[in-house]
Amino acid sequence: MPSSSPLIRGFEVVIGLETHAQLSTASKIFSGASTQFGAAPNTQACAVDLALPGTLPVMNRGAVERAIRFGLAVQAKVAPLSIFARKNYFYPDLPKGYQISQYEIPVVQGGRVEFVLDGARRGVRLTRAHLEEDAGKSLHEDYHGATGIDLNRAGTPLLEIVSEPDMRSSAEAVEYAKALHALVVWLGICDGNMQEGSFRCDANVSVRKPGAMLGTRREIKNLNSFRFLQQAIDFEVQWQIDRLEDGLPIQQATVLFNPDTGETRAMRTKEDAHDYRYFPDPDLPPLVIAPEWVERVRAAMPELPAVMAERFQRDDGLPADDAALMTQSLPFARYYEAVRDGCGNAKLAANWLMGEVSKRLNAEDRGIEAAPLPAATLAALIGRVIDGTVSNNGARQVFDALWTGLAADVDAVIEARGLRQMNDSGALEAIVAEVIAANTRSVEEFRAGKDKAFNALVGQVMKASKGKANPAQASELLKKLLA
Numbered sequence: 001m002p003s004s005s006p007l008i009r010g011f012e013v014v015i016g017l018e019t020h021a022q023l024s025t026a027s028k029i030f031s032g033a034s035t036q037f038g039a040a041p042n043t044q045a046c047a048v049d050l051a052l053p054g055t056l057p058v059m060n061r062g063a064v065e066r067a068i069r070f071g072l073a074v075q076a077k078v079a080p081l082s083i084f085a086r087k088n089y090f091y092p093d094l095p096k097g098y099q100i101s102q103y104e105i106p107v108v109q110g111g112r113v114e115f116v117l118d119g120a121r122r123g124v125r126l127t128r129a130h131l132e133e134d135a136g137k138s139l140h141e142d143y144h145g146a147t148g149i150d151l152n153r154a155g156t157p158l159l160e161i162v163s164e165p166d167m168r169s170s171a172e173a174v175e176y177a178k179a180l181h182a183l184v185v186w187l188g189i190c191d192g193n194m195q196e197g198s199f200r201c202d203a204n205v206s207v208r209k210p211g212a213m214l215g216t217r218r219e220i221k222n223l224n225s226f227r228f229l230q231q232a233i234d235f236e237v238q239w240q241i242d243r244l245e246d247g248l249p250i251q252q253a254t255v256l257f258n259p260d261t262g263e264t265r266a267m268r269t270k271e272d273a274h275d276y277r278y279f280p281d282p283d284l285p286p287l288v289i290a291p292e293w294v295e296r297v298r299a300a301m302p303e304l305p306a307v308m309a310e311r312f313q314r315d316d317g318l319p320a321d322d323a324a325l326m327t328q329s330l331p332f333a334r335y336y337e338a339v340r341d342g343c344g345n346a347k348l349a350a351n352w353l354m355g356e357v358s359k360r361l362n363a364e365d366r367g368i369e370a371a372p373l374p375a376a377t378l379a380a381l382i383g384r385v386i387d388g389t390v391s392n393n394g395a396r397q398v399f400d401a402l403w404t405g406l407a408a409d410v411d412a413v414i415e416a417r418g419l420r421q422m423n424d425s426g427a428l429e430a431i432v433a434e435v436i437a438a439n440t441r442s443v444e445e446f447r448a449g450k451d452k453a454f455n456a457l458v459g460q461v462m463k464a465s466k467g468k469a470n471p472a473q474a475s476e477l478l479k480k481l482l483a
Helices: 061-073 170-186 226-245 291-300 305-316 320-326 330-343 346-364 375-386 392-403 410-416 425-438 440-447 451-464 471-482
Strands: 012-022 085-088 098-101 112-117 120-133 137-139 148-150 157-163 199-208 218-223 253-258 263-269
Touching: 012 170, 012 226, 061 120, 061 157, 061 170, 061 291, 098 120, 112 170, 120 170, 157 170, 170 199, 170 226, 170 305, 199 226, 218 226, 218 263, 226 253, 226 263, 305 320, 305 330, 305 346, 320 330, 320 346, 330 346, 330 375, 346 375, 346 392, 375 392, 375 410, 392 410, 425 440, 425 451, 425 471, 440 451, 440 471, 451 471
Parallel strands: 218 253
Antiparallel strands: 012 157, 012 199, 085 098, 112 120, 120 157, 137 148, 199 218, 253 263
């Protein structure tokens, strides 16, 4: 159900999102043309995409299976029978004069997406998710005042995911969108590339006085970054409130967001469903999904992130926050599992991923899939920390050499850089004895109850051993000799 949030100048914000996720099929939804991004204009548009006379659409089975996978993941109803319809409108990049979509009976019905905002678990209900084809693209640049039409995207398979108007702030809308993005990428049904248009949101925004009827909504189209989504909603909310406080009406409209100015502007008055004159597509039979097909898809699905995070807490003993970070993406979770299994210590594996690994990934703006350090190598390095071969500080030096490609073998780096810890108790005891003898003031302060003095003595042992002493062993020996 909708969550509560502070009012803005006495108004409640109501937000619903319509999200277009481009499905990860190699070919289009009703033709065999390629969906690969970046091809020269109109080189991936076949006769079906161009709507040449006599061509007929043929349903892409892979697109249907991806829709089923999504429906199962959000605990929705997967319709045993759904209908494709023609959504009629006229635009230069829509060669048929209509878009094939689903209207009255979508393939996925209901469902819920959960996420965490400000430490509290939230949920947004889904109305539906339906299959449809994308339109082409109008190109307004480099055409000397004219507009070019690229039909490469025409017929690209989309899953349009429609939420209920459950969100009450731009922050909540962004967290919902991030959770949805992470889910479709986790499931492998969408690559999630927002720059290429694979995942884009339309935000329906309205404001009202608490308890009043829903206000007139305006739809902000084609938001392809989470930052733009938040900025666009925030501006639109203030604009609508300003209008209402001035006694001016709000007209239902489709608006665009200009990231350069941070403002929205009306593009056209918003159409209602009847304006599109939906009717069942006579060229496509009803889509029938047998229970056996659903079960085959279910059996092939990956473990969902929430279930995996619970397993990491239960079996690995990770705190909830650590488990959530380990399941930020499926490749990240798989990398963590490989490191954990290789070193035998779940907490240390998680610490290294949250620390040094994430620090490098963020600085270099890359995902775990592109990490130059294999999971097995990181596991071997952590193993050398566990068995006392190298200190934590020394391990970070080894990590740096491995990550930057200066070396590939953990033990070779440890030996080459002289980072092996001193584990000879006799040699270490001699160093500790020398430190005690040379630091009588710190010894007296420690015996007087000053804990900082003990830390200073440990530091002197590390210095005397040139960093090769095992800090834990050095501490034990100091306590023994100072007793």
